[in-house]
Structures are given as C-alpha cells and as structure tokens.
Amino acid sequence: xxxxxxxxxxxxxxxxxxxxxxxxxxxxxxxxxxxxxxxxxxxxxxxxxxxxxxxxxxxxxxxxxxxxxxxxxxxxxxxxxxxxxxxxxxxxxxxxxxxxxxxxxxxxxxxxxxxxxxxxxxxxxxxxxxxxxxxxxxxxxxxxxxxxxxxxxxxxxxxxxxxxxxxxxxxxxxxxxxxxxxxxxxxxxxxxxxxxxxxxxxxxxxxxxxxxxxxxxxxxxxxxxxxxxxxxxxxxxxxxxxxxxxxxxxxxxxxxxxxxxxxxxxxxxxxxxxxxxxxxxxxxxxxxxxxxxxxxxxxxxxxxxxxxxxxxxxxxxxxxxxxxxxxxxxxxxxxxxxxxxxxxxxx
Amino acid sequence: xxxxxxxxxxxxxxxxxxxxxxxxxxxxxxxxxxxxxxxxxxxxxxxxxxxxxxxxxxxxxxxxxxxxxxxxxxxxxxxxxxxxxxxxxxxxxxxxxxxxxxxxxxxxxxxxxxxxxxxxxxxxxxxxxxxxxxxxxxxxxxxxxxxxxxxxxxxxxxxxxxxxxxxxxxxxxxxxxxxxxxxxxxxxxxxxxxxxxxxxxxxxxxxxxxxxxxxxxxxxxxxxxxxxxxxxxxxxxxxxxxxxxxxxxxxxxxxxxxxxxxxxxxxxxxxxxxxxxxxxxxxxxxxxxxxxxxxxxxxxxxxxxxxxxxxxxxxxxxxxxxxxxxxxxxxxxxxxxxxxxxxxxxx
DNA sequence: TTGTAGGCGTTATCAG
DNA sequence: CTGATAACGCCTACAA
Numbered sequence: 066x067x068x069x070x071x072x073x074x075x076x077x078x079x080x081x082x083x084x085x086x087x088x089x090x091x092x093x094x095x096x097x098x099x100x101x102x103x104x105x106x107x108x109x110x111x112x113x114x115x116x117x118x119x120x121x122x123x124x125x126x127x128x129x130x131x132x133x134x135x136x137x138x139x140x141x142x143x144x145x146x147x148x149x150x151x152x153x154x155x156x157x158x159x160x161x162x163x164x165x166x167x168x169x170x171x172x173x174x175x176x177x178x179x180x181x182x183x184x185x186x187x188x189x190x191x192x193x194x195x196x197x198x199x200x201x202x203x204x205x206x207x208x209x210x211x212x213x214x215x216x217x218x219x220x221x222x223x224x225x226x227x228x229x230x231x232x233x234x235x236x237x238x239x240x241x242x243x244x245x246x247x248x249x250x251x252x253x254x255x256x257x258x259x260x261x262x263x264x265x266x267x268x269x270x271x272x273x274x275x276x277x278x279x280x281x282x283x284x285x286x287x288x289x290x291x292x293x294x295x296x297x298x299x300x301x302x303x304x305x306x307x308x309x310x311x312x313x314x315x316x317x318x319x320x321x322x323x324x325x326x327x328x329x330x331x332x333x334x335x336x337x338x339x340x341x342x343x344x345x346x347x348x349x350x351x352x353x354x355x356x357x358x359x360x361x362x363x364x365x366x367x368x369x370x371x372x373x374x375x376x377x378x379x380x381x382x383x384x385x386x387x388x389x390x391x392x393x394x395x396x397x398x399x400x401x402x403x404x405x406x407x408x409x410x411x412x
Numbered sequence: 413x414x415x416x417x418x419x420x421x422x423x424x425x426x427x428x429x430x431x432x433x434x435x436x437x438x439x440x441x442x443x444x445x446x447x448x449x450x451x452x453x454x455x456x457x458x459x460x461x462x463x464x465x466x467x468x469x470x471x472x473x474x475x476x477x478x479x480x481x482x483x484x485x486x487x488x489x490x491x492x493x494x495x496x497x498x499x500x501x502x503x504x505x506x507x508x509x510x511x512x513x514x515x516x517x518x519x520x521x522x523x524x525x526x527x528x529x530x531x532x533x534x535x536x537x538x539x540x541x542x543x544x545x546x547x548x549x550x551x552x553x554x555x556x557x558x559x560x561x562x563x564x565x566x567x568x569x570x571x572x573x574x575x576x577x578x579x580x581x582x583x584x585x586x587x588x589x590x591x592x593x594x595x596x597x598x599x600x601x602x603x604x605x606x607x608x609x610x611x612x613x614x615x616x617x618x619x620x621x622x623x624x625x626x627x628x629x630x631x632x633x634x635x636x637x638x639x640x641x642x643x644x645x646x647x648x649x650x651x652x653x654x655x656x657x658x659x660x661x662x663x664x665x666x667x668x669x670x671x672x673x674x675x676x677x678x679x680x681x682x683x684x685x686x687x688x689x690x691x692x693x694x695x696x697x698x699x700x701x702x703x704x705x706x707x708x709x710x711x712x713x714x715x716x717x718x719x720x721x722x723x724x725x726x727x728x729x730x731x732x733x734x735x736x737x738x739x740x741x742x743x744x745x746x747x748x749x750x751x752x753x754x755x756x757x758x759x
Numbered sequence: 760t761t762g763t764a765g766g767c768g769t770t771a772t773c774a775g
Numbered sequence: 776c777t778g779a780t781a782a783c784g785c786c787t788a789c790a791a
Contacts, residue, residue, distance in 0.1 A: 084778045086778060086779080087777060090776095117530060117554070119768055120532060121471045121472050121478065122767070123768080125466075125468050125469055125769070125770090126771080126782080132515060141502040141505045151493065168516075169505070169516050183467070186477075186479070421784065421785060421786095433785095436786065472769090472783090472785070473787085474767085
C-alpha cells in the first residue's frame with residue numbers, strides 16, 4: 066500500500082511543461098491564459114489524478130477561506146432539540162456565502178472547549194448565547210478572530226445581535242395581568258449550567274450566567290410581584306411538563322403560566338392535560354419565541370414572537386462584513402411582539 | 413488602520429533569540445526543551461501578542477487537522493426538524509475526537525454544492541442519506557477524501573453504516589396484518605426531490621432517488637398487496653397530517669396506517685383527531701425510527717426502532733478509522749425491531 | 760537541549 | 776499570455 070504522494074500543482078506544471086503559476090491561473094483566473102492551454106492543463110491534471118488546488122494550501126497563501134466557527138453553549142442534542150436555535154442556524158447557514166461552511170463547535174459545559182477553538186480553521190466566529198466567562202471566547206480573542214455574538218455575552222470589540230427579551234417578557238406579563246390573572250407562575254429555563262431544577266433562590270436568579278434568562282426574568286418581574294418560579298434544567302418539553310406540575314400544585318394555584326420558551330409552554334400544556342385542566346379555560350399559557358410548534362399546538366399558543374430567521378440572517382451578515390474588514394458597529398436589537406392566540410383567556 | 417502583520421513563530425523566535433523550531437517545540441513538544449526556556453518563549457509570545465501556531469499552516473505542514481465534513485441532503489431547517497437526523501448528528505459529534513469539529517454542509521437540491529465540497533478544509537467526509545447521483549460525492553471522490561456513508565448511497569470504496577429498513581418495514585406491515593387489518597394505507601416520505609405530494613405512480617415509486625424510502629416501501633409491499641400510498645413532500649408532521657387526511661378519505665377507509673417516520677405518524681395522529689377517529693380503536697398507527705416523540709405521544713406510538721445513537725457513533729468511528737488509514741470494511745447494518753406501544757390494536 | 764535546512768502546496772507580484 | 780521568485784506560517788528530520 067505505497068502511500069504514494071498525490072500530484073500537486075507542480076506535478077501538473079512539469080507534465081504540461083509550464084510553470085506552476087500558469088497552472089494556478091488555469092484554475093483561478095481562466096482569463097489569464099489561452100483557452101487551449103487551459104484545456105490542455107485541465108486535461109493532464111485529470112489524467113494525473115490531480116484533484117485541484119488544495120484548500121488548505123490555498124488558505125495559507127490567501128490568508129482566508131476558512132469557515133465560520135459557530136460556537137454553541139450546549140451539546141448538539143440539546144441544540145437540535147431547541148427549535149429556536151435550529152431556525153437561527155438554518156438562516157445563518159443560508160445567508161453565508163456558498164464558499165463558507167459552518168464549523169459547528171458544540172459546547173460541553175457552557176461552551177466549546179478552548180482547545181478546539183484554537184485549532185479551528187475559521188476566520189470568523191459566531192457565539193450563540195454563551196456564558197460571559199466562556200473560555201472559548203478568550204481563545205477567540207487571543208487568536209484575534211472577528212466575533213459576532215448572538216444574545217450573549219456583551220463584549221467590546223464584537224458585533225452583536227440580540228433581542229428585546231426583557232420588553233417581550235414584560236409584554237407577556239402585562240398581557241396576563243391585563244386579563245385579570247393575579248396568580249401567575251413562571252417557568253424559567255436554566256439559570257446555571259449545573260443541571261439543577263426546582264424553585265430557585267433569589268440569589269440564584271440574580272447570579273444567573275445566562276443573559277437571556279436574566280432578561281426575560283427581569284421582564285416578568287417588572288410586572289409581576291414575586292411570582293412562583295420553577296427553573297428547568299433544559300429547554301425540553303419534558304422539563305416544562307415537570308415544572309408545570311410543581312407550579313400547579315402551589316397554593317393558591319396559578320391561573321396563568323409564563324414560559325420562557327414555546328417548548329416549555331408545550332410541556333406545560335401537557336401537564337395541564339395530565340391534571341385535567343383545560344387551556345385556556347382553567348389555565349392561561351404564554352410561550353416565548355413563536356416557533357412553528359406554537360401555532361401547531363392545540364390550542365395554538367399565545368407567545369412572544371422574535372424573528373429567528375432575521376436573527377440568523379443578521380448574524381451572518383455581520384460575520385461577512387467583519388470579514389470584509391468592517392468595524393463592529395453598535396449592537397442590533399430585534400424587536401419582540403406579543404402574538405395572541407388561543408391559549409390565553411380572561412380569568 | 414495599519415493592517416499590521418501579526419506576529420508569527422518567526423517573530424517570537426527572533427525576539428527570544430532562538431530558532432523557529434524551538435518555538436514550535438515549545439508549543440508542540442514541551443519535553444524537547446527546558447522548562448525555563450519554554451516559559452520564556454511563552455511569555456514573550458504573549459507579550460508580542462502571538463496567538464499560537466496558525467491552524468491552517470499547521471495543517472498544511474502536517475497534512476491533517478481539518479474537520480469532518482458532514483454532507484446533508486437538505487437544508488438545515490429541514491435537517492433539524494427531523495429528530496432522527498438530530499440524534500445521529502449529535503451522537504456523531506459526540507464520538508468525534510475533540511480536535512475534530514463538524515463542518516456542516518447543508519444541501520440545496522439533494523446535496524451540498526459541489527463547489528463547497530471542493531473548498532472544504534476537511535480530511536474525511538460523511539454523507540448522510542444522499543441521492544446516488546449527488547454531485548458533491550463526485551467531488552469527494554475527485555479529492556480522494558475518505559468517505560463514510562450513512563444509509564445512502566452504496567458506494568464502492570467507502571465505509572458504510574445503514575439500517576435494516578426493509579426488514580423493519582416488513583415487521584411493521586406483518587404486525588398490522590397479524591392484528592387483522594386488511595385495509596392498510598402507507599404514508600411515505602419523498603420519493604423525489606421535486607416537492608410533489610400525492611399518490612405516486614408505480615413508476616415514480618420504482619425510480620425513487622431515496623434508498624431509505626425505497627427500502628421501507630419494499631418492506632411494506634412485501635407484505636401488503638398494493639396498498640394506497642400517499643407521498644409527502646417532506647418529513648414534517650404537517651405533511652403527515654395532510655397525507656393521512658387523504659388516505660382516510662379512501663374507500664374502503666384504511667383501518668391502519670404505516671408511516672415512514674414517527675413525525676409522519678404524529679401528523680397522522682393529528683389527522684385522526686381532526687376526523688374524530690380514536691387511536692387505536694378506530695385507527696391503528698405505526699411509525700418508524702422510535703424517536704423520543706414516539707414514546708411521548710398520546711397514545712404512545714408503536715414504531716419500528718432503529719438505534720440512532722449507534723448509527724451516529726459508528727459513523728464517527730468509521731471516519732476516525734479511515735483517517736487512521738484503515739481500509740473501509742464491509743458495510744455495517746444495524747437491526748430494526750418492532751416496539752409495540754399503544755397506537756396499534758386488533759381490528 | 761538547540762539549530763539548520765528542507766518541505767508542505769498555493770498564490771501574488773512583477774518582469775518579459 | 777507566461778514564468779521566475781518570493782511569500783504564506785509551520786513542521787520535522789537530522790545535525791550539532
């Protein structure tokens with residue numbers, strides 16, 4: 066099994082009897098040589114089994130061409146099971162130029178491993194809702210990679226796109242209060258990355274590493290007065306179901322639940338079902354994100370809408386402009402709006 | 413904004429007064445030099461703002477270090493909305509060595525663009541259920557990248573992992589027939605990438621570009637006699653719902669539906685609900701995949717189980733072994749089993 | 760323990 | 776239109 070060296074640009078050049086530069090031009094600047102010569106070069110290249118310019122070598126020479134490193138705060142399973150993230154990622158990938166792919170860097174404990182960031186062939190990074198003290202971000206800075214942040218953290222020198230989470234949460238809270246609900250529970254997602262679930266202490270809430278969670282909580286609390294809160298360990302439907310069971314056991318029993326995501330709300334819907342409560346007659350439910358599943362639900366979910374497609378698109382655009390040498394501008398904050406459907410009703 | 417050149421290994425070497433090799437060793441082979449010298453090197457490197465060895469240059473020199481290119485047949489949104497795929501990818505990423513990330517290459521029309529594969533910094537590729545004539549695969553071959561195929565296509569020279577789809581489908585069909593059902597409908601996913609939906613012609617079935625679809629269909633048909641079939645344009649729940657509505661309008665109305673995925677089955681469940689049919693009393697439903705949603709459903713779904721986590725893990729292991737120079741062995745076929753839950757009942 | 764020299768496969772610049 | 780020549784930034788024998 067002789068590990069025979071693969072042909073290179075030079076092999077082809079020698080065979081054709083031209084210089085390497087000419088062969089390179091044959092691939093990258095067809096207008097720089099006669100069609101016939103080019104043809105001859107391509108032919109012999111094929112005959113030699115030359116696979117075309119090596120992407121890595123090309124990148125070294127051009128100092129570019131890597132992909133976009135997308136850093137996630139969670140494992141892929143968690144990432145994929147979060148519809149909101151899927152939509153953002155899809156839109157991001159869609160907007161990226163064809164020649165740049167996404168280098169997905171899953172997180173282990175609050176972010177990708179620093180080492181993997183150090184080795185990544187990327188010339189721009191996108192951080193998706195990462196904890197402020199994420200080691201991977203230190204590495205990004207050390208490498209001097211242009212950075213686009215989605216949601217978190219707020220970092221000088223990086224471009225950023227986020228969402229009016231707090232205002233949106235306040236909208237949700239005001240809505241249910243306006244409907245006459247006095248006993249309102251909150252279904253929050255993780256405040257820390259320790260997998261703990263249950264009613265969190267005030268301190269735990271205050272010290273949350275997750276900006277989105279903090280903001281949404283702040284929005285709820287700006288309207289509500291010390292509501293009962295259940296913290297879930299993740300954003301899965303099951304988690305929402307579990308938390309809702311607890312919340313609905315409180316006395317007085319909440320007549321409305323504000324949920325930090327649609328998935329959580331869907332879990333709560335299930336819990337209501339378990340307990341024989343009708344939505345919205347016996348229980349009012351508000352989600353967050355407005356993912357497709359929210360409209361799909363029975364009843365369709367009232368929720369706080371954020372434009373996830375826009376979020377991904379803008380992140381990609383920012384990444385591209387950074388690549389083009391633009392300075393990161395002020396952060397772009399997308400609006401949130403309340404979408405009233407059938408899961409909310411007057412008390 | 414002077415685009416000042418970033419320091420390199422050489423800059424550091426000169427500053428410290430040693431050779432580049434020594435600096436390189438300071439990073440890659442700490443045991444090759446005294447701790448004190450190493451320390452001095454690292455310090456000045458930091459002072460100079462040297463970010464450590466450039467990943468691209470390193471890869472060029474070592475001829476390795478790229479990531480694993482994962483080629484998908486669909487856009488990411490579609491990919492993510494398919495729970496089965498999510499699980500496989502997660503398991504795949506999880507098994508990969510820490511230093512290799514996944515380069516996600518979404519497909520546009522049946523696969524990634526050939527051009528993007530040509531430029532990818534990858535030293536191994538994983539194809540996930542791609543059409544046989546996928547251009548991206550030609551490029552993979554041209555580049556001589558080691559290839560691991562999941563499900564499709566069957567390609568000489570590549571490692572492969574797939575699933576006993578046909579046998580599994582036959583299992584499902586036998587199960588419902590054994591239960592006494594005579595009128596059985598089939599909810600199939602896309603046979604072609606043209607977005608068409610409806611009852612497909614025999615020719616359309618026979619010429620399907622998708623192996624998984626063909627195999628499952630073959631499994632059903634090996635037991636059933638010319639069942640009514642509805643082809644969905646995708647694997648979304650909505651699609652399943654739409655198709656089920658049509659199937660349930662046929663005369664005689666099917667008393668059982670075999671669905672090519674759990675998502676489709678869940679859509680069918682919804683359709684049954686729409687029509688006031690009880691499952692399993694009035695309608696028997698069988699899914700495929702055994703994703704978490706299947707157990708979650710109400711009623712929990714009888715389905716054909718495949719081990720998606722294994723599938724991803726094995727794909728990753730194959731990729732790694734290919735990277736280590738192993739020859740692709742015979743294809744690994746994972747078993748399918750029938751998981752009986754509450755969505756099936758005797759006629 | 761350190762340094763030297765050669766190579767990795769391209770691209771870019773600038774003459775001819 | 777073509778070809779030297781010099782980067783690009785690093786790795787790795789091998790010699791000292």
